[in-house]
Every structure is written in structure tokens, then in C-alpha cells.
Amino acid sequence: MLGFLLQRLASAAVVLAAMSLIVFAGVYAIGNPIDVLINPAADQVMRAETIARYGLDRPFWEQYLRFARALLSGDFGTSFVFNTPALPLILSKLPATLELALAAMLIAILFGIPLGMAAGLKPEAPASKAIMAGSILGFSLPTFWVGLMLILLFSVELGWLPSGGRGDTVTLLGIEWSFLTADGLSHLLLPALNLALFKLSLIIRLTRAGMREAMLADYVRFARAKGLSRARVVGVHAFRNILIPIVTVLGLEFGSVVAFAVVTETIFSWPGMGKLLIDSILTLDRPVMVAYLMLVVAMFVLINLLVDIAYAALDPRVRLGGRA
Incomplete structure (x- = not known):
């Protein structure tokens, strides 16, 4: 098991190094932030001073080396717009995004696995066909359209749930959480449902195929043949084996939920990392964009590592293969 972990950690380090170069190059190619930060009426002296202050007059390779050295020390730079360190700024928005992502994945898991198992056990039943038809809708409908329809139905027409914002929060362990208050939970429900719809459909189809x-x-x-009850055969023997691909997909999908919750956060005015990213792109705030993307890359690498460990725990053949 130790050799398996060392191999995965070495792979993770290589991925992070390669992605740091790709991320920096991609952000470097997106416009010139000076055009946004400096008043067009500023003279050439002020413009040159600002460019030199942010190091934007240096060649690409030198800017990347400075970025890489700072990255190793945990410094992601200072936001051009907010004039604060980029990483703490993003981390201040992370709890809201994580709360939304966890709520969405919880909805997808609690409903997706039982519905998928029911559809897999009796595939020809009318209820199973209805479940699969619903999963096709979940794949097909655009997230932004579903979000707008949810707001129109539950907020505008019925008036049951708020249309945006985070609502009241409670501080626990130094972090603000919405689900601990009734108002916050009502604000969380619609964006979490909107974000969970695609993952719910995916889990249903994956569980059905595995079952x-x-x-x-x-x-x-x-x-x-041994005379075990159907509940024990399904719940113990079959369910344990279909968990392997489900755990793998859930890990990757949780990372995608956190990274790509931008549309949902924008529609529902949820104050998370996605909304901050959109604002940073509009103002060409390079440090915030780079810090966000590197944080997402690190999160995906960590999730993949945890998935590999869980996979090895569920299937001993993975550990034996890594040892070989």
C-alpha cells in the first residue's frame, strides 16, 4: 500500500507542475489587464510605472519563473482589483461553494443510487422506464434554463423559496454555513437542486447499469443458491461491487461540481468562487484567475488521490497491481 501511495503522490506532483505552466500560459494570453486597471486618460509615465509595479513588462518566461517560485512558498500574488492576496480572497469564498457542491452531491446520491438500483432490478417495469426517461431529461436540459425555470416556478409563481442570495448563516468552526438556519436552507435548496440534476441522472444510469x-x-x-434472501444478495453482495465505479465517478464529479458551479452561482447570486471568477475575468484580474485555476487543479488531484485510495480499499487487486 505504501508503494501505491508513493506512486500516486509522484504522479500528482508531475501533474501540478505541468498544469501550473498551462494555467499561467492560458491566463497570460487573455488580454492586457493594464487596459482595465488604468484610466484611459492616464499619461504614459503613470502607465509605465503601473506596468513595472506588477511586473507585466517582463518576458513570459521570467514572469512564469517568478510565479512558480512564489507558488512554492504559497504566494499566489495580489489581486489587481481588491489589492489583497489572491489565495485568501478565494478561500473566503470557498465555504459557500463547498456547501453548495456538498448539498448538490448529497441530493444526487440520496436519490440517484436508490432510483438506479430500482431501475436495474426491474428494468422492464413502467416505473423503471419512467426513471430512465427522467434521467434523459436531466442530461438534456441546460443548467441555466433549468435554474431560470426553478426560479420562475418556486419563487415567482408559488413564492415558496427565495430566488437568490445565501440567506442567514451561522458561524461554526470559524466558517459561515447556510444549512444550519431555516432561512439559509431555503436559499440553498434551489441552487443545490439545479446543480444536482445532471449528477443525479448520471448516478441513476451508472447504478442501473452496474446493478x-x-x-x-x-x-x-x-x-x-445458498438460500440467502434477495435483500441480502442485493444489499451486500451486488451493492458492494457496483460501488467501485460509483465511487470513482462521484469523486471526479464532485470536483467538477466545485469547479464548474459558475453558472448556478451566477443565476442564483450565490456568493461563491464561481461568481468571483466571473468578476475577475471581466476585470482581467490575473492573480485571482491563476489562483482559482491552480486551486481547482490541486483539488482535482487530491480528489483523484482519495478516489484511488478508496478504490484500492474496495478492490485489493488495485493494490496488488500497484505493487507489481
């Missing part, structure tokens, strides 16, 4: 395959496997037939 249908597992129920035809030899070990399930042997379990039935």
Missing part, C-alpha cells in the same frame, strides 16, 4: 450486470454475475447466483 443489471451484477445480478447476472456468478457470485450472485451462488449467493442465491
Whole structure:
């Protein structure tokens, strides 16, 4: 197991190094922030001083080396717009995004796995066909359109839920949380549901496919031949084996939920990292954009590492393969 972990950590370090160059090059190619930061009426002396202050007059390779050295020390630069360190600025928005992502994944898991198992156990039943038809809608409908329809139905027409914002929060362990208050929970429900719809459909189809395959496997037939109840065969033998691909996908999808919650946060005015990223792109705030993207890359690498560990714990063949 130790060799397996060392191999994954080495791979993670290589990925982070490569992505730092790709991220910096991509952000470097997006416009000139000086055109946004400096008043067009400023003279050439003020313009030159500002460019030199931010190091934007240096060649690309020198700017990247300075960025890489600062990155190793945990310094992601200072925001051009807010004039504060970029990483603490992003981390101050991270709890809101994480809360939204966790709520969305919780909805997807709690409803997706049981519905997928039901559809897999009786694939020809009318209820199973209805579940699969609903999952196709979840894949097909655009997130922004679903969000607008949710606001129109539950906020405008019915008046049951608020249309945006985070609502009242409670500070726990130094972090503000919305789900601990009734008002915050009502503000959280619609954006979480909107963000969960695609993941819910994905989990339903993945669970259904895994359950249908597992129920035809030899070990399930042997379990039935031993006289085990259907509930034990499904809940213990079949369910444990379909968890392996589900855990893998859930890990990757959680990272994508955090990274790509931009549309949902914008529609529902949720004060998370996605909204900050949009504002930073509009003002060409390079340090914030780079810090956000590097944080997302690091998060994906960490999630993949945790998924690999969980995968190895569920399937010993993975550990044996890494050792070989």
C-alpha cells in the first residue's frame, strides 16, 4: 500500500507542475489587464510605472519563473482589483461553494443510487422506464434554463423559496454555513437542486447499469443458491461491487461540481468562487484567475488521490497491481 501511495503522490506532483505552466500560459494570453486597471486618460509615465509595479513588462518566461517560485512558498500574488492576496480572497469564498457542491452531491446520491438500483432490478417495469426517461431529461436540459425555470416556478409563481442570495448563516468552526438556519436552507435548496440534476441522472444510469450486470454475475447466483434472501444478495453482495465505479465517478464529479458551479452561482447570486471568477475575468484580474485555476487543479488531484485510495480499499487487486 505504501508503494501505491508513493506512486500516486509522484504522479500528482508531475501533474501540478505541468498544469501550473498551462494555467499561467492560458491566463497570460487573455488580454492586457493594464487596459482595465488604468484610466484611459492616464499619461504614459503613470502607465509605465503601473506596468513595472506588477511586473507585466517582463518576458513570459521570467514572469512564469517568478510565479512558480512564489507558488512554492504559497504566494499566489495580489489581486489587481481588491489589492489583497489572491489565495485568501478565494478561500473566503470557498465555504459557500463547498456547501453548495456538498448539498448538490448529497441530493444526487440520496436519490440517484436508490432510483438506479430500482431501475436495474426491474428494468422492464413502467416505473423503471419512467426513471430512465427522467434521467434523459436531466442530461438534456441546460443548467441555466433549468435554474431560470426553478426560479420562475418556486419563487415567482408559488413564492415558496427565495430566488437568490445565501440567506442567514451561522458561524461554526470559524466558517459561515447556510444549512444550519431555516432561512439559509431555503436559499440553498434551489441552487443545490439545479446543480444536482445532471449528477443525479448520471448516478441513476451508472447504478442501473452496474446493478443489471451484477445480478447476472456468478457470485450472485451462488449467493442465491445458498438460500440467502434477495435483500441480502442485493444489499451486500451486488451493492458492494457496483460501488467501485460509483465511487470513482462521484469523486471526479464532485470536483467538477466545485469547479464548474459558475453558472448556478451566477443565476442564483450565490456568493461563491464561481461568481468571483466571473468578476475577475471581466476585470482581467490575473492573480485571482491563476489562483482559482491552480486551486481547482490541486483539488482535482487530491480528489483523484482519495478516489484511488478508496478504490484500492474496495478492490485489493488495485493494490496488488500497484505493487507489481
